Amino acid sequence: MTVWIEGATGKAGRRVVEALTAAGLPVRAASRHPGEASGSVTPVRFDWYDESTWANALGNADAVFLKGLDSDDEAAAIITRFLAEASAVSRVVLMSAVGVDRTPNTAPRRAVELAVERSGRSWTILRPSWFLQNFDEDEWVFARALRESNELYAGTGASKVGFTDTRDLADAAAAVLTREGHEGRSYTITGPERLTFGEMAELLAKTSGRPIKHVDAKPEEHRRHFEKSGRPEAWVNHMLHLFKLVRAGVFTAQTDDFENLTGRRPRTPRQYAEENWQPTPQR
Template structure:
């Protein structure tokens, strides 16, 4: 049985990748700082990017690695290169990067991470999802707390659009590239079926939840203050501000067919997501 090590296995994407791989019959080493209890085909293992003493034991026995990368570390590329080197048995590295990174300057942190994976000496596949729908109900620091507590979707985006993708489709894509041939040295851009404004997102969430959720098109100062209230580090706040600058530059506006190409099914719509999230959040 093929063994896949999944980083961030308790997060929005990681927990769904873990579940999908296990359901497909693969053995999963589910890595996180706070590993849970074993389930069918899933072995939780401790892992902390900040503690290299956890790395070797965590990746031991893995035939493939699923990495999410490090968004706010300047030296993320070298850190990820060291981790891959710690897993000599792993022949395939799948990186969950982000939509548009392949068009970013070569010196950009995420572009350097992609380059480190390509230069790792292993077979590699890069998945580049657009904005994740599950941010709306699962990530308090980004959107979920303001939606839950104040019926507000904070996004300084104007009328610019993003082709939001469901993490379940990211998980299905991960299963495809790890269980079928033809995906080595390839990158895939994962999107939902339509590109939407944040005002349209608020309307969809309102219809699904029965609440009047409004889009707050915040100016830069207000938006930065909103993210700062999350308690996350300043580097994360600036990272989010940079992402919204990309939104306003229409970086996330494109729709691709890669979810269908990889999985054989159409990508889930925002309406599909909102119905499954029910009260959202």
């Protein structure tokens, strides 16, 4: 089996590439800016908004890992066309997000889930919670403000979140791609404990020795914070919507799905922090 991985240079896709190559599978690693080939990984240029890239990127893949298109109203239509053209692909694993199944069928991400379910392929949906890697790898969401001003900007109130390590999401993806019995099923991939963003800021502060503080910003202040650093309006609206969902408790979900799929406990926020937030040595 050759697996085509979308978003292969991103926080999740990169780890899915690693998990599948570790499992001995050839991988086609798709993104707009592919890197260098190595081992069983073939990087391929792919752009959702340039259909001329689709067929070459897919090549001989017979399974796909889809990240989907976030807040684009056309996402479901685009993915339906993509899967219709991908006639050799028999297995589809979609990375969605916690709570998407409880949104209206017309919401872009839910519409993508339904498009995959109706694609006529063997499908599995993974719904992870907020990624721990947003704190150190996602410049736009949290990493830049944390680095520049020790601020964890998140208008999330006191709601708890079952943060997911993207390495666990990747191991779950490898499990459902390489083993039988997951067809037509959906799994919610969360961490083993729930923290508020305030507790997360305390954990990062304690581990790094830095004065990191949670800024529980109101939506308008949050909008100004994001817009100040040039984020596009559609992205800002999408993020503010996600913070609203956190406040509403949508990401408080915690399940055993990861452990049932892989036979081990998911990584804790503390493990993530200890691996990524150690104090920087003084020169």
